Amino acid sequence: MGKAVYQAIYADLKKDIDEGRYSFKEMLPTEHMLVQRFDCSRNTVRRAISELVKDGYVQSVRGKGVMVIHQHESIEFMFGGVESMKESLNRNHKNFHTKVVHFEQITVDKNLAKKTMLPEGTDVYYIKRLRLVEDEALILDVNYFDAAIVRDLTPEKAAESIYEYIEEELHVKIVTSKRYIVVEKALTDDKKYMDLNGFDCLAVVKNYAYDADGTMFEYTESRHRPDRFVFFDSAQRLK
Numbered sequence: 001m002g003k004a005v006y007q008a009i010y011a012d013l014k015k016d017i018d019e020g021r022y023s024f025k026e027m028l029p030t031e032h033m034l035v036q037r038f039d040c041s042r043n044t045v046r047r048a049i050s051e052l053v054k055d056g057y058v059q060s061v062r063g064k065g066v067m068v069i070h071q072h073e074s075i076e077f078m079f080g081g082v083e084s085m086k087e088s089l090n091r092n093h094k095n096f097h098t099k100v101v102h103f104e105q106i107t108v109d110k111n112l113a114k115k116t117m118l119p120e121g122t123d124v125y126y127i128k129r130l131r132l133v134e135d136e137a138l139i140l141d142v143n144y145f146d147a148a149i150v151r152d153l154t155p156e157k158a159a160e161s162i163y164e165y166i167e168e169e170l171h172v173k174i175v176t177s178k179r180y181i182v183v184e185k186a187l188t189d190d191k192k193y194m195d196l197n198g199f200d201c202l203a204v205v206k207n208y209a210y211d212a213d214g215t216m217f218e219y220t221e222s223r224h225r226p227d228r229f230v231f232f233d234s235a236q237r238l239k
Helices: 002-018 031-038 042-054 085-091 110-116 155-160 162-169 188-193
Strands: 058-061 065-068 076-078 096-107 123-133 136-146 174-185 201-211 216-224 230-232
Touching (some): 002 042, 031 042, 096 155, 123 188, 136 188, 155 162
Parallel strands (some): 076 230
Antiparallel strands (some): 058 065, 123 136, 136 216, 174 201, 201 216
16 A cells, blocks of 8 residues: 555656646755645655656755756656657657658568567567657657567557557556667668758667566667757666
């Protein structure tokens, strides 16, 4: 029960920050006020605050309280969390839409298996999705989804949120994501689809996703224009 209470408080405060009720560098209400608001113990409030600290939303300032350090100016993607692109852009309060520019079902061959780590012979959905943020084509996602796990995928579903479809319609639990960030020269498709604004290289996030059974079901290359690319994590220095 205690776990559910602190998570609910965390979610409410995070929403308040995301929606601008508490702005950058503003102090949160005092611990006493939060205890009264949520009708809970001080320890429960402190636990919720500690989760916000871990996510880079707030910082405890000695003698003053808890200050908001989260900003919305840039597009911030969480390095440590498992978010869909739709969830990330909604959290950043960005207007966006997705355009599916390629969709087909293929079989993983030897070369593709080496690239994606998906087993040779696996049937996959091979998809390219252009992410237009505030009407700029900033991100090109190149996806490979195991067709046996992500069943009956369509271009229409891919244009919405594939993770929503996986979790809400297929009831597959997405548990783990391994990510690598590299810098690569712009490829032909990048130049064809993206608004590169003079850049000839991109920040590329390579993502390997696993379900609750430990089965890898996705390999994605998310190709970002570098001037609009921010991946963040937060850490606390322990002395």
